[in-house]
Amino acid sequence: GQSLEQPSEVTAVEGAIVQINCTYQTSGFYGLSWYQQHDGGAPTFLSYNALDGLEETGRFSSFLSRSDSYGYLLLQELQMKDSASYFCAVRDRGGNTPLVFGKGTRLSVIA
Amino acid sequence: KAGVTQTPRYLIKTRGQQVTLSCSPISGHRSVSWYQQTPGQGLQFLFEYFSETQRNKGNFPGRFSGRQFSNSRSEMNVSTLELGDSALYLCASRTEETQYFGPGTRLLVL
Numbered sequence: 001g002q003s004l005e006q007p008s009e010v011t012a013v014e015g016a017i018v019q020i021n022c023t024y025q026t027s028g029f030y031g032l033s034w035y036q037q038h039d040g041g042a043p044t045f046l047s048y049n050a051l052d053g054l055e056e057t058g059r060f061s062s063f064l065s066r067s068d069s070y071g072y073l074l075l076q077e078l079q080m081k082d083s084a085s086y087f088c089a090v091r092d093r094g095g096n097t098p099l100v101f102g103k104g105t106r107l108s109v110i111a
Numbered sequence: 112k113a114g115v116t117q118t119p120r121y122l123i124k125t126r127g128q129q130v131t132l133s134c135s136p137i138s139g140h141r142s143v144s145w146y147q148q149t150p151g152q153g154l155q156f157l158f159e160y161f162s163e164t165q166r167n168k169g170n171f172p173g174r175f176s177g178r179q180f181s182n183s184r185s186e187m188n189v190s191t192l193e194l195g196d197s198a199l200y201l202c203a204s205r206t207e208e209t210q211y212f213g214p215g216t217r218l219l220v221l
Contacts, residue, residue, distance in 0.1 A: 031208060042115075042201060042212035043154070050208075087154065098144060098167045099210055103153035 002026040002092050004102035011108045012078055020073045020105045022088035030091040032064050032071045033099065038084045083109045112138055115204055115213035123219045129190040132216045136183050136204030143185040144210065145177060148199040160185050192220045
């Protein structure tokens with residue numbers, strides 16, 4: 001089976017930088033994804049890491065270390081609209097296996 | 112392209128009843144996955160259908176079932192509803208590593 005651990009809540013100040021960590025335990029590994037979900041909305045895809053290193057997309061970056069079974073999502077220049085839940089997710093046995101999600105980190109951005 | 116659509120958006124049922132939820136994937140997508148989302152448990156995988164066949168199944172009781180039609184539309188059914196089935200039910204279609212979620216059906220069981 002798989003398990004993913006991420007903090008349940010994080011609070012950060014507008015304009016600051018925040019890092020949301022995710023550690024995973026899987027029998028295999030086929031990439032780490034991140035999704036954002038605003039209250040009342042559907043999860044939306046943010047990023048995907050299959051290989052070690054940093055992937056940058058605008059204000060958001062995602063990092064993966066396969067040897068440490070660890071990844072993080074970095075949000076820079078925080079805006080109030082970034083207040084949402086963030087989920088890490090993995091597939092452990094290849095592209096046709098289900099995407100398994102962590103329980104999510106609720107990010108609150110304060111002024 | 113239109114996104115993933117789900118109907119109905121909201122549903123209230125009583126214990127013991129059954130319910131059918133519908134999902135239409137993005138045009139051209141052949142995979143549909145279903146998830147149950149609750150505040151305490153996050154997103155839990157129910158099952159995935161691909162080309163009308165169940166390709167993966169999560170750890171849910173047999174009261175939860177699904178199917179997929181030749182046009183890739185999918186339905187999930189929950190029989191003998193329990194209070195604990197109250198949740199947001201999300202479906203998603205995918206390309207490679209990106210899953211596209213629908214808005215969900217919020218089910219309340221009284």
